Amino acid sequence: MSVRTVTVRVNGVVRTEDAWDHTTLAEHLRTGLRLTGTHVGCGTGDCGACVVLLDGEPVCSCLVLAVQADGREISTVEGVAGGGDLTRAQRALIEEHGLQCGFCTPGLVVRMAHAAGRGGSEADVLAGHLCRCTGYDGIRAALRKLSGGSGGDR
Amino acid sequence: MSGAHQHIGRPVPPRHHDRLVRGHGRFLADLRAAGVLYATLVRSPLAHARIVGFDASAARSDPRCALVLGPDDLAERTAPIPTAWRLPGQPEDRIPIAAHTARYAGQPLGIVVADTPTAAEDLAEAVRLDLDPLPPAATLADALAEHAPPIVPGAAGNEAGSIRLGSPEEDVAAAFARAELVVEREFTLPRVNPSPLEPRGVLAEYDPGTGLLTVHAGSQSPHSMRQDLCAVLGMRADRVRVIAPDIGGSFGSKVVLYPDEAMVCAAAVALGAAVRWVESRAENFDGAYQGRGQRTTARLAVGHEGRFLAFDAHILADLGAYATQAGSGPHQVTALTLQGPYHVDAAAATVTGVYTTRVPTGAYRGYGMQEAAFIRERLIEEAARELDVPALELRLRNLIRPEELPHTTHTGLTYDSGDYGAALRRAATLAERPPPSDPPWVRRGTAVVAAVEITAFAPSALLETFGIAWSGWEGVRLRINHDGTVTAYSGVIAVGQGIETSLAQIAAEGLGVPLDWVRVELGDTDTAPHSDLSAQASRALTLAGGALLIAARRLADRMRTLAAGFLGTDPDRVTQRIGSRADPSSPDAAFHGTDGARITWREVAHRGYRGWGNRKDTDRIRLEEAVDFDPPQITFAHGAHAAEVTVDVGTGRVTVTGYWAVHDSGVLVNPLIAHGQIAGGIAQGLGQALSEEARADAEGVPVTRSFREYAVPAAQDVPEDLVIEHTCTPSTAIPGGFKGLGEGGTLLPPAAVTCAVAAAVPEIAHTLTSLPLTPSRVRAALRAAGITAEGGLR
Numbered sequence: 021m022s023v024r025t026v027t028v029r030v031n032g033v034v035r036t037e038d039a040w041d042h043t044t045l046a047e048h049l050r051t052g053l054r055l056t057g058t059h060v061g062c063g064t065g066d067c068g069a070c071v072v073l074l075d076g077e078p079v080c081s082c083l084v085l086a087v088q089a090d091g092r093e094i095s096t097v098e099g100v101a102g103g104g105d106l107t108r109a110q111r112a113l114i115e116e117h118g119l120q121c122g123f124c125t126p127g128l129v130v131r132m133a134h135a136a137g138r139g140g141s142e143a144d145v146l147a148g149h150l151c152r153c154t155g156y157d158g159i160r161a162a163l164r165k166l167s168g169g170s171g172g173d174r
Numbered sequence: 175m176s177g178a179h180q181h182i183g184r185p186v187p188p189r190h191h192d193r194l195v196r197g198h199g200r201f202l203a204d205l206r207a208a209g210v211l212y213a214t215l216v217r218s219p220l221a222h223a224r225i226v227g228f229d230a231s232a233a234r235s236d237p238r239c240a241l242v243l244g245p246d247d248l249a250e251r252t253a254p255i256p257t258a259w260r261l262p263g264q265p266e267d268r269i270p271i272a273a274h275t276a277r278y279a280g281q282p283l284g285i286v287v288a289d290t291p292t293a294a295e296d297l298a299e300a301v302r303l304d305l306d307p308l309p310p311a312a313t314l315a316d317a318l319a320e321h322a323p324p325i326v327p328g329a330a331g332n333e334a335g336s337i338r339l340g341s342p343e344e345d346v347a348a349a350f351a352r353a354e355l356v357v358e359r360e361f362t363l364p365r366v367n368p369s370p371l372e373p374r375g376v377l378a379e380y381d382p383g384t385g386l387l388t389v390h391a392g393s394q395s396p397h398s399m400r401q402d403l404c405a406v407l408g409m410r411a412d413r414v415r416v417i418a419p420d421i422g423g424s425f426g427s428k429v430v431l432y433p434d435e436a437m438v439c440a441a442a443v444a445l446g447a448a449v450r451w452v453e454s455r456a457e458n459f460d461g462a463y464q465g466r467g468q469r470t471t472a473r474l475a476v477g478h479e480g481r482f483l484a485f486d487a488h489i490l491a492d493l494g495a496y497a498t499q500a501g502s503g504p505h506q507v508t509a510l511t512l513q514g515p516y517h518v519d520a521a522a523a524t525v526t527g528v529y530t531t532r533v534p535t536g537a538y539r540g541y542g543m544q545e546a547a548f549i550r551e552r553l554i555e556e557a558a559r560e561l562d563v564p565a566l567e568l569r570l571r572n573l574i575r576p577e578e579l580p581h582t583t584h585t586g587l588t589y590d591s592g593d594y595g596a597a598l599r600r601a602a603t604l605a606e607r608p609p610p611s612d613p614p615w616v617r618r619g620t621a622v623v624a625a626v627e628i629t630a631f632a633p634s635a636l637l638e639t640f641g642i643a644w645s646g647w648e649g650v651r652l653r654i655n656h657d658g659t660v661t662a663y664s665g666v667i668a669v670g671q672g673i674e675t676s677l678a679q680i681a682a683e684g685l686g687v688p689l690d691w692v693r694v695e696l697g698d699t700d701t702a703p704h705s706d707l708s709a710q711a712s713r714a715l716t717l718a719g720g721a722l723l724i725a726a727r728r729l730a731d732r733m734r735t736l737a738a739g740f741l742g743t744d745p746d747r748v749t750q751r752i753g754s755r756a757d758p759s760s761p762d763a764a765f766h767g768t769d770g771a772r773i774t775w776r777e778v779a780h781r782g783y784r785g786w787g788n789r790k791d792t793d794r795i796r797l798e799e800a801v802d803f804d805p806p807q808i809t810f811a812h813g814a815h816a817a818e819v820t821v822d823v824g825t826g827r828v829t830v831t832g833y834w835a836v837h838d839s840g841v842l843v844n845p846l847i848a849h850g851q852i853a854g855g856i857a858q859g860l861g862q863a864l865s866e867e868a869r870a871d872a873e874g875v876p877v878t879r880s881f882r883e884y885a886v887p888a889a890q891d892v893p894e895d896l897v898i899e900h901t902c903t904p905s906t907a908i909p910g911g912f913k914g915l916g917e918g919g920t921l922l923p924p925a926a927v928t929c930a931v932a933a934a935v936p937e938i939a940h941t942l943t944s945l946p947l948t949p950s951r952v953r954a955a956l957r958a959a960g961i962t963a964e965g966g967l968r
């Protein structure tokens with residue numbers, strides 16, 4: 021076990037912190053960098069709550085080591101709207117009640133930000149994300165709204 | 175007279191969503207604490223064993239170690255957790271924290287505290303357990319076998335007591351003697367994991383200077399957690415404070431104090447420090463109390479022209495290693511609700527609790543009512559098949575009609591209001607559609623089923639009758655602040671359901687003010703009114719909301735009276751006019767006299783705070799109302815669900831191709847939230863119908879320990895076009911006419927899906943008595959009936 025210095029550019033800001041070589045990126049973000057928006061629902065790559073963008077690509081940050089992210093670019097849920105206006109996807113999730121407890125939401129918000137403009141199908145976005153609260157109904161309504169459909173029928 | 179806001183009934187997006195989509199939630203693992211230490215539990219790897227040794231010397235000598243508490247240390251520092259709802263004859267009335275025998279794999283035996291999470295994990299592994307294995311009894315059959323190992327020391331056998339609820343024996347016997355048809359089946363409802371996406375966790379901080387223990391916990395019921403902690407740690411109630419932060423789902427699995435949580439608190443007290451424990455997903459599968467776990471023999475007697483005569487059941491309830499605080503409660507609710515929305519001459523059920531060497535079972539969304547609905551609706555569907563009448567017609571013939579309400583069931587439940595037939599007919603109509611042409615190996619079927627749902631679990635006197643050591647009432651405090659804004663305090667908890675928004679809507683409605691003037695404050699036992707049951711049993715909105723409506727109306731009257739005093743007129747000559755976007759000090763948020771005089775809402779609040787104005791000695795000063803609401807009776811919601819399924823007779827795979835739900839939860843405060851609750855409940859119910867089962871190996875060691883082995887529904891498992899409708903029969907017991915809806919969605923999917931499979935493949939209908947309907951289980955039934963993709967087509 022050893023400690024290494026990890027430098028990442030996270031949500032546009034360069035951050036340098038020490039990390040154990042066994043520390044996951046999820047834990048590093050949450051504990052080392054105090055970005056607790058990224059949630060750990062399983063730690064085994066099954067739920068998608070911890071999804072962040074690593075060099076622009078979605079990854080489960082519970083399956084990536086912090087040291088593997090050294091020198092790379094990371095986007096987390098906190099960076100999606102920055103401190104300012106919500107994105108269309110975030111607004112759609114709110115309006116269509118696409119979350120309840122919100123524990124799964126950060127990964128989904130990151131995934132939707134990644135999919136925005138790429139025209140992936142609803143199934144592409146939802147694959148790899150578990151939500152225990154919504155039955156996916158409100159999330160689907162939000163996705164329909166984003167793809168120009170009517171959104172919810174409620 | 176009041177501001178015409180009508181917040182009740184508006185589909186307002188919940189207010190907590192904004193911060194959560196930004197990643198600004200404050201869940202347990204997110205909370206900061208200075209100098210916090212980290213805990214890992216030492217858990218039994220065996221399902222049943224005597225603990226001969228707990229050697230922590232290696233861990234204790236490690237410089238990273240802060241504390242280790244083993245069974246002997248825990249015995250000195252803790253008392254067992256008292257239980258609240260027991261079966262007659264139950265041999266144990268407390269839940270041991272210090273264990274000298276492990277009774278399930280995953281049981282916490284000790285706790286290790288260190289300066290980092292990794293160190294705590296390493297050191298927990300360094301504890302050397304010396305276990306003397308005892309034979310496991312992982313199933314009901316094993317536990318009830320003749321030479322089964324006794325799980326509770328000193329008890330005769332593994333039965334945990336028994337209770338019979340419902341009609342007298344002679345009435346049941348007479349009804350069955352009159353029957354033209356008796357349908358009897360044995361049903362198995364397996365153990366399931368509630369699986370909230372956020373596992374459990376505790377951050378406990380003890381300040382030796384003040385003697386205060388502050389516990390942050392993802393608890394659905396902080397007040398009951400505090401009471402249990404006082405009993406366990408021997409502490410005074412005024413020294414223990416429990417605070418619930420954001421909670422990532424709960425579904426019943428976070429309602430009571432667990433032994434591992436108590437150990438974390440005991441460690442914090444021992445250390446005089448802050449200690450955090452966050453459960454891993456595997457621990458949640460092993461150690462969080464599971465739902466269901468029941469094997470039931472049940473029968474339905476049918477008389478002339480398909481009239482239902484009686485239900486009778488014997489429920490074997492798998493309580494697990496010990497009876498939790500509510501113990502057999504869910505199974506007793508199965509017995510209580512078996513009759514459902516139908517007339518019968520008699521209905522009764524026996525619940526026998528059974529100890530097994532598995533993690534205890536406890537509350538899970540649906541709480542016995544889902545089991546009752548499955549058993550009842552399956553029996554009815556089987557009766558219809560045997561009588562060769564359409565099941566819908568049979569149901570409609572036997573339903574309790576709206577004009578027959580209130581109606582008291584054979585288990586003493588008085589249904590207040592509802593139109594069961596309207597919901598059933600509507601669900602059936604929604605599900606009508608021309609069948610598409612399926613390939614020859616696909617069978618398709620539809621079914622529609624119904625249930626009545628206990629909501630707003632209260633009154634306190636009812637709990638007393640059942641011998642449940644909890645209260646059922648709910649209290650609120652509502653305050654108008656000096657600037658005219660409003661704060662509401664309630665003992666119910668936000669678990670993602672959006673209760674803080676619904677309660678704000680109710681308060682704003684009662685006061686006639688804009689929604690954003692109202693903040694709802696929940697979750698801290700130091701400020702929240704007492705609540706034992708809090709956010710469970712579909713009661714938060716109904717009971718806290720009912721109380722809040724009363725408080726808001728009172729406060730609105732007091733504001734008007736104050737305003738009248740300042741305006742020098744009578745209260746009934748004062749009009750409150752508040753614009754929907756006004757703030758409390760703006761001129762369009764004012765009380766108006768008849769002569770053109772006006773005073774703003776804020777000014778009234780401000781002067782009220784000064785104690786100004788004409789006031790009698792007996793008038794209250796503070797602009798605050800506290801209301802305790804204990805309703806006269808339970809209020810009953812109801813619903814009907816229809817499912818359409820396809821069965822691939824080659825693979826046995828069942829696909830839900832359509833799902834329609836009609837619910838009646840009285841007056842809906844927020845239709846958006848109501849829809850979300852029902853949709854989420856349906857998804858969980860579909861999981862239980864088709865994929866979820868908490869399994870253990872022959873030794874009783876869990877084998878479903880991740881989302882790979884335990885399949886909670888993913889998006890593709892829930893139909894895209896769920897149809898959810900609401901009818902409205904206002905509650906007669908709750909101010910505002912509200913009924914609960916937190917569990918309703920969960921009650922019917924297993925029954926609806928299974929009955930639809932029976933309709934699709936009637937040849938195997940009589941075997942469809944066990945959940946989940948996995949492809950292998952269905953395939954086995956198909957093969958046993960001689961049906962294959964190639965040969966067995968109709």
Ligand code: FES
Nearest residue numbers: 061063065068082
């Ligand atoms: S926490 Fe990473 S996938 Fe679940």
Ligand code: FES
Nearest residue numbers: 120124151152153
């Ligand atoms: S909103 Fe709770 S898990 Fe998705």
